Each structure stands twice: as C-alpha cells, then as structure tokens.
Amino acid sequence: xxxxxxxxxxxxxxxxxxxxxxxxxxxxxxxxxxxxxxxxxxxxxxxxxxxxxxxxxxxxxxxxxxxxxxxxxxxxxxxxxxxxxxxxxxxxxxxxxxxxxxxxxxxxxxxxxxxxxxxxxxxxxxxxxxxxxxxxxxxxxxxxxxxxxxxxxxxxxxxxxxxxxxxxxxxxxxxxxxxxxxxxxxxxxxxxxxxxxxxxxxxxxxxxxxxxxxxxxxxxxxxxxxxxxxxxxxxxxxxxxxxxxxxxxxxxxxxxxxxxxxxxxxxxxxxxxxxxxxxxxxxxxxxxxxxxxxxxxxxxxxxxxxxxxxxxxxxxxxxxxxxxx
Amino acid sequence: xxxxxxxxxxxxxxxxxxxxxxxxxxxxxxxxxxxxxxxxxxxxxxxxxxxxxxxxxxxxxxxxxxxxxxxxxxxxxxxxxxxxxxxxxxxxxxxxxxxxxxxxxxxxxxxxxxxxxxxxxxxxxxxxxxxxxxxxxxxxxxxxxxxxxxxxxxxxxxxxxxxxxxxxxxxxxxxxxxxxxxxxxxxxxxxxxxxxxxxxxxxxxxxxxxxxxxxxxxxxxxxxxxxxxxxxxxxxxxxxxxxxxxxxxxxxxxxxxxxxxxxxxxxxxxxxxxxxxxxxxxxxxxxxxxxxxxxxxxxxxxxxxxxxxxxxxxxxxxxxxxxxx
Numbered sequence: 001x002x003x004x005x006x007x008x009x010x011x012x013x014x015x016x017x018x019x020x021x022x023x024x025x026x027x028x029x030x031x032x033x034x035x036x037x038x039x040x041x042x043x044x045x046x047x048x049x050x051x052x053x054x055x056x057x058x059x060x061x062x063x064x065x066x067x068x069x070x071x072x073x074x075x076x077x078x079x080x081x082x083x084x085x086x087x088x089x090x091x092x093x094x095x096x097x098x099x100x101x102x103x104x105x106x107x108x109x110x111x112x113x114x115x116x117x118x119x120x121x122x123x124x125x126x127x128x129x130x131x132x133x134x135x136x137x138x139x140x141x142x143x144x145x146x147x148x149x150x151x152x153x154x155x156x157x158x159x160x161x162x163x164x165x166x167x168x169x170x171x172x173x174x175x176x177x178x179x180x181x182x183x184x185x186x187x188x189x190x191x192x193x194x195x196x197x198x199x200x201x202x203x204x205x206x207x208x209x210x211x212x213x214x215x216x217x218x219x220x221x222x223x224x225x226x227x228x229x230x231x232x233x234x235x236x237x238x239x240x241x242x243x244x245x246x247x248x249x250x251x252x253x254x255x256x257x258x259x260x261x262x263x264x265x266x267x268x269x270x271x272x273x274x275x276x277x278x279x280x281x282x283x284x285x286x287x288x289x290x291x292x293x294x295x296x297x298x299x300x301x302x303x304x305x306x307x308x309x310x311x312x313x314x315x316x317x318x319x320x321x322x323x324x325x
Numbered sequence: 326x327x328x329x330x331x332x333x334x335x336x337x338x339x340x341x342x343x344x345x346x347x348x349x350x351x352x353x354x355x356x357x358x359x360x361x362x363x364x365x366x367x368x369x370x371x372x373x374x375x376x377x378x379x380x381x382x383x384x385x386x387x388x389x390x391x392x393x394x395x396x397x398x399x400x401x402x403x404x405x406x407x408x409x410x411x412x413x414x415x416x417x418x419x420x421x422x423x424x425x426x427x428x429x430x431x432x433x434x435x436x437x438x439x440x441x442x443x444x445x446x447x448x449x450x451x452x453x454x455x456x457x458x459x460x461x462x463x464x465x466x467x468x469x470x471x472x473x474x475x476x477x478x479x480x481x482x483x484x485x486x487x488x489x490x491x492x493x494x495x496x497x498x499x500x501x502x503x504x505x506x507x508x509x510x511x512x513x514x515x516x517x518x519x520x521x522x523x524x525x526x527x528x529x530x531x532x533x534x535x536x537x538x539x540x541x542x543x544x545x546x547x548x549x550x551x552x553x554x555x556x557x558x559x560x561x562x563x564x565x566x567x568x569x570x571x572x573x574x575x576x577x578x579x580x581x582x583x584x585x586x587x588x589x590x591x592x593x594x595x596x597x598x599x600x601x602x603x604x605x606x607x608x609x610x611x612x613x614x615x616x617x618x619x620x621x622x623x624x625x626x627x628x629x630x631x632x633x634x635x636x637x638x639x640x641x642x643x644x645x646x647x648x649x650x
Contacts, residue, residue: 158483165589165606166599197611236612264490270597274491279598281490286522287561 004031005148006118007251008111010068011244012040012128013050015085015227019201019311020127020244021051022220025058026314029252032060033122034114036068036107039077040128040173042089044070046080047128048102050090056098058216068107068132072174081169084230091226095219107132108139115146124150125251126181127244129170134177137184144186153247154178155192155265155278157299167276168193171267175276179267182278188297189250190265192278195300196243203228203238205312214318242307249307250300259302262291329356330473331443332576333436335393336569337365337453338375340410340552344526344636345452345569346376347545350383351639354577357385358447359439361393361432364402365453365498367414369395371405372453373427375415381423383541393432393457397499406494409555416551420544432457433464440471449475450576451506452569454495459502462509469511478572479503480517480590480603482624492601493518496592500601504592507603513622514575515590517603520625521568524632528553528563539643567632574632575625584627586614 007030011017024032037047048067055063071077086092103110111132115122124147126133133150136143154170155178161167171178182188201224209221228238249255264281268274280299282289332355336342349357362372373392380388396402411417428435436457440447449472451458458475462468479495480503486492496503507513526549534546553563574580588606593599605624607614 158485160483160606160608160610162608165604165608166602234609234611266598268597268599270595270599272593272595272597272599273591273604274593274595274597274599274602277491277599279490281485283485283487283490284559285485286559 004029005123006031006033006121007123007125008033008114009035010038010107010124010126010128010130010132011035011047011051012038012042013047014041014089014128015091015223016240016242016244017041017127018050018054018090018223019220020248021054022216022315023245023248023311025060026318027252027254029254032063033118034110035063035065036110036132037065038068038107038128038132039070040080040170041085042080043077044068046089050088052098052100052102053095054216057095057219061100064103064110066103066105066107066110069135072129072131073134073176084227086226091223093219093223108136111136112140112143115143119146121148122146123148123251125247127153127247129173129177130181131174131177134180137180144184147186149187149189151189151191151247151251152181153191153196153244155190157192157194157278157280157282157301159194159197162193164276166274171278172276175267175269179269182265182267182297186296190278190297190299191247191250192299195302196246197241199242199246199307200235200239201242201308205308208312209315212316217315217318220315242311245311246307249311254310255307256304257300258304260298260300261289262295262298263289264292264295265297265299329354330448331356331358331446332448332450333358333439334360335363335432335449335451335453335455335457336360336372336376337363337367338372339366339414339453340416340548341565341567341569342366342452343375343379343415343548344545345573346379347541347640348570348573348636350385351643352577352579354579357388358443359435360388360390361435361457362390363393363432363453363457364395365405365495366410367405368402369393371414375413377423377425377427378420379541382420382544386425389428389435391428391430391432391435394460397454397456398459398501409552411551416548418544418548433461436461437465437468440468444471446473447471448473448576450572452478452572454498454502455506456499456502459505462505469509472511474512474514476514476516476572476576477506478516478521478568480515482517482519482603482605482607482626484519484522487518489601491599496603497601500592500594504594507590507592507622511621514625515603515622516572516575516625520627521571522566524567524571525560525564526567526633530633530637533637534640537641542640542643545640567636570636571632574636579635580632581629582625583629585623585625587616587620587623588614589617589620590622590624
C-alpha cells in the first residue's frame with residue numbers, strides 16, 4: 001500500500017458532506033489532516049459544529065476543525081439550504097455534542113499551516129463554496145507551489161444547474177472565489193453536476209448503513225433520511241445524488257476517469273442571467289473533446305465505474321474491529 | 326391537402342439557408358410570400374444577391390426579397406463566416422446573376438406589410454440573426470397579434486455553442502435582438518444546436534442532388550461542397566449539419582417533436598463570458614422537463630424522425646415535371 005495522501009478538506013457540512021467525511025475517514029488512501037468550514041449548506045459555524053460532532057462519533061477527535069468564512073467575497077451568507085439539508089445542516093438529526101471546540105485559528109490559517117507541514121504533498125478537497133481557498137490564495141499567493149492538487153465539487157458543464165438554469169450551488173454561492181481558484185496555477189479536478197448526478201444511493205444502501213455495528217455509520221444512514229425526501233422531487237424516488245462523496249472518492253483515486261478533458265473553464269461573475277455558471281469549453285465533443293494545451297483544469301464528465309458499491313462497502317467496513325481502533 | 330402556410334423568411338444566405346430555401350420552395354405545405362435578409366453568414370446585401378440568384382434559378386422570380394439590417398442592435402456587422410460559407414456566402418459557387426433587384430422597401434417594411442396581408446396566418450421563420458424582427462417589433466409593437474407563430478433557428482440549450490463555449494452564431498451575432506424576439510407575446514419554436522447537430526447530410530445525399538435534372542437542385546449540391554469541408558473538423562467526415570433546413574421542415578410541420586418543452590428562455594445580453602447564450606430552464610430533466618405555465622417558447626430538443634430522407638426526397642422531387650412549372 002502506498003502512503004496515504006494528506007488531505008485538507010474544505011466543507012459546509014451538509015448531509016452529503018457528512019457522507020464524504022465518512023468516506024475520507026474510512027479510506028486507506030486518505031490521511032485527513034485538517035478541516036476548514038465555510039457557509040453554504042449551512043453556516044460556517046454550524047458546519048464546524050456538525051463536523052466536530054461527526055468526528056467525535058467516529059472517534060477522530062484528533063483532526064483539527066477550523067471555522068472559515070461566514071460571508072462570501074461579494075455578498076453575505078444567504079441562510080443555507082434547510083429544505084435540502086435540514087435546519088441544522090445534517091437532516092435535523094441531533095448528534096451527541098462533541099466535547100471539543102473548533103481551532104482558534106481560521107480555516108485559511110489552518111490550510112496555510114498544513115501546506116507548509118505537508119509541502120508538495122497536500123491535496124485540497126473542496127465540497128462547499130470555495131471562499132476560504134480564494135482568501136488563502138490572497139493571503140499567500142505562493143500557496144499553489146506547495147499543493148499537490150485540488151479537487152473541487154462544483155459547477156455544471158452541459159447539464160442544467162441546481163440553483164439557476166445554469167448555475168450549481170457551490171459555485172453560485174461564491175462565483176468570484178471560484179474564479180480565483182480556477183485561475184490559480186495548480187492542477188484542479190472539477191467535479192460538476194454532469195457526473196455527480198449519475199451516482200446515487202438507494203433506500204437499500206441506506207438501510208445497510210443503518211444496520212452497521214458502528215454508531216457513526218448508523219448516524220450517516222439516519223441523516224440521509226431528510227436528504228432522500230428532497231431528491232424525491234428530482235429523481236421521482238427516494239434517493240440522493242452523491243455530489244460530495246464522488247469528489248472524495250476521486251481525491252482518493254478510487255475510480256478511474258473515462259471522460260475528463262483538460263479544458264479552459266471560466267466562471268461567469270457577471271450580474272447577468274449566467275452568473276455562477278462554470279463555462280467549460282467542450283466544443284468539438286462530437287469527435288471527443290481533446291485536452292487544451294495549457295489548461296490545468298480537468299472537468300470530470302464520466303467515471304469508469306459506479307461509485308456506490310465502493311462507497312457503501314467502504315463505509316460498512318468501518319463496523320469491523322480491524323478498521324476502527 | 327390543407328392550405329399552405331404563408332411564410333415570411335428572414336435569412337442570411339448562407340449555404341444551409343440556401344438548402345432551407347430550396348426546401349421551402351419545394352414543400353407543398355409552405356407558401357413563401359416574402360424574404361428579408363440580414364447580415365450574418367454574409368452581409369445583408371450579399372445575402373439578398375444570393376437569394377435573388379437562387380430564386381431565379383428556381384424559376385421563382387415572383388417572391389419579393391428585401392434587404393434588412395446590415396448592422397446589429399449593439400454592434401456593426403463583423404464580416405460573416407467565409408471559412409464556413411465561402412467568400413460569397415454560398416460556398417464560392419458563382420450562380421447566374423438574377424435580372425431583378427431587391428425590393429425598394431426594407432425587410433422590416435416587407436414583414437409588416439405581409440403581416441397585414443396575411444393577418445393571423447403569417448408564419449415568421451428566422452434562420453439568421455434576428456435583428457430585423459427586433460426592429461419590426463420596435464416599429465410595430467402590435468405585430469405579434471397578426472403573426473400565427475415564429476420558428477427561430479438559434480441557440481444552444483445543453484450542448485456547447487459554435488461561436489463561444491455557450492453561444493450559437495445566430496444568437497451571438499445579435500443577443501439584444503434575440504432577447505426582444507423571445508420576450509414578445511407570440512408562440513416561438515426555438516430550434517437550437519441541441520437538435521440541429523443531430524441531422525446531417527451525407528456525401529451520397531449530396532451526390533444525389535448533383536444528379537438532379539433541375540439546375541437549381543444541382544446548384545444546391547454544388548454549394549454544399551465547401552460547407553462539407555468545414556464540417557470535416559466537427560464530425561470527422563465530409564458532411565454538414567442541417568441547422569436551417571431543420572427549422573424550415575419544422576415550420577412546414579413535416580416532422581413531429583418528441584422532446585420540445587415550453588420553458589422560460591432568456592438570452593444573456595451581459596458583457597460576461599456567457600454573452601449570447603440562450604439560457605433555457607431545463608432543470609428537472611431527470612424526470613422529463615415539464616412545460617412551464619405561461620411560457621410561449623418551445624425548445625426543440627428531439628424530433629420523432631430523421632429529417633434527411635424527407636429533405637432529400639423533397640428536393641429531388643423538384644426535378645420532376647409535375648412539381649416545377
């Protein structure tokens with residue numbers, strides 16, 4: 001087995017953030033070295049609360065959690081998405097309250113500190129609006145030199161958005177920050193709705209999580225209940241899209257990519273009807289979109305396998321004594 | 326047989342405009358009562374020249390042709406697309422010069438005059454930038470009351486554009502005019518790249534046109550030669566997309582629609598990277614996009630049949646004595 005990749009996670013926990021977190025903790029390919037939170041699905045402070053509570057339930061009180069940006073670059077926090085993620089961000093489930101508090105440092109400070117400690121190896125995984133990343137780049141323009149790569153869940157390339165007809169929530173919540181992230185000189189794997197909506201969890205999968213011997217895994221099954229209700233309107237059945245878990249699985253390198261061209265991507269930061277759209281240049285797709293020389297942004301459009309079996313298997317393995325100490 | 330629909334055609338002739346024109350002349354469902362030109366594939370004046378020459382070759386010197394807008398609402402004519410349509414707009418083919426000249430009236434005046442003469446029955450078919458239509462609406466806000474319907478070739482809903490990553494040429498050439506057309510109170514059938522790129526003409530089809538006994542039909546086969554070269558880069562074979570012919574065939578009601586939701590469509594008229602994009606609200610597509618109450622814009626995404634056999638058959642029928650007098 002190769003050395004696990006040190007990962008800084010930036011999240012707005014969030015039901016699917018919680019599932020992604022569970023996967024990152026369980027994956028042998030990942031060493032989760034720090035977590036920053038940001039407002040998105042819920043407030044940055046609530047996201048930190050949720051993350052701390054989940055980590056304590058998982059017996060991982062060692063991973064630092066720092067609160068990041070409450071407001072976005074161009075506007076204040078809008079109040080989150082309680083109709084999707086519940087009033088507390090995690091489907092209304094009340095978890096045992098963690099005994100520890102967030103770090104005294106900010107998410108930006110934590111990210112920069114980790115980038116020095118794991119210089120050249122640290123991977124940045126974002127599953128919320130990327131306000132913290134833009135602020136970190138502003139605070140330390142040399143940051144990309146110390147980062148091995150960035151995986152960002154966000155955007156919609158050739159499918160409709162989920163906030164406007166063309167904009168996805170993470171990018172729409174802070175288009176200016178996303179533009180900064182995508183313009184920086186590092187390798188970015190963008191994980192848009194085009195591919196995340198293709199991967200779903202079934203009621204049977206959720207039922208399997210609920211039977212786990214591990215209380216953390218069971219909690220994941222519980223907090224998915226409210227989230228499944230929301231997706232009834234999208235898919236016509238109780239299920240959920242695996243937006244953030246897919247990004248986590250890609251960061252772990254656990255599935256391959258069959259269509260993921262490196263192409264120019266710009267974010268629409270205008271005040272027009274396209275605001276928040278990730279405009280990827282996918283022209284020429286009839287003959288297979290070719291990589292554009294010079295683009296460091298890989299847009300994931302298709303994986304080589306369904307991720308759901310791997311995800312469920314990985315989460316269920318946590319209940320066995322060999323994995324969770 | 327029902328009475329043919331009186332049609333005003335607004336075009337920027339253009340190779341595929343010429344094919345659409347040939348279809349409209351041959352279709353028994355259409356009574357082509359007037360043509361206005363606009364700058365796009367070539368200048369409005371050259372488009373009129375091409376249209377007059379084609380009509381004379383077809384023995385239809387009776388159809389009035391009026392020159393429309395040379396410049397667009399917010400900017401001047403950009404010079405057209407000679408790499409696609411040839412230096413003269415019709416693939417470099419030199420046609421016998423028509424003996425008549427364009428009307429003294431403008432395209433706007435012709436459209437308004439026809440809307441009175443065929444009040445309540447006139448169908449407007451646009452296959453270029455829609456500058457003339459916006460100008461006509463400005464000149465006569467009551468115009469929609471006298472129009473039975475509008476069919477517009479333009480835009481890209483969920484496929485990439487052909488001018489920018491998100492914008493199609495007709496709309497990109499005059500986004501402000503497209504916004505005016507789509508906001509007017511009439512039924513619009515929008516025919517975007519999503520569906521036009523699915524319909525192509527083969528080298529064998531072109532060969533069949535070249536064997537026609539009719540000189541006009543043979544000319545259509547000839548001017549497609551240059552156009553096929555351009556599409557080699559798009560499809561990997563010599564072929565062409567049937568953008569404008571599909572719009573003409575839909576105006577004739579010759580094929581049905583399997584996916585054509587009535588949804589809100591706005592045009593991005595910002596100066597941002599999305600300028601010229603037709604933003605159609607196709608959210609909910611996993612369960613089948615439903616018609617939005619109040620939207621009068623039908624976005625054609627799929628037809629119930631391939632149009633190419635019908636198109637070729639219709640054009641080849643012109644060579645028989647029974648059809649062309």
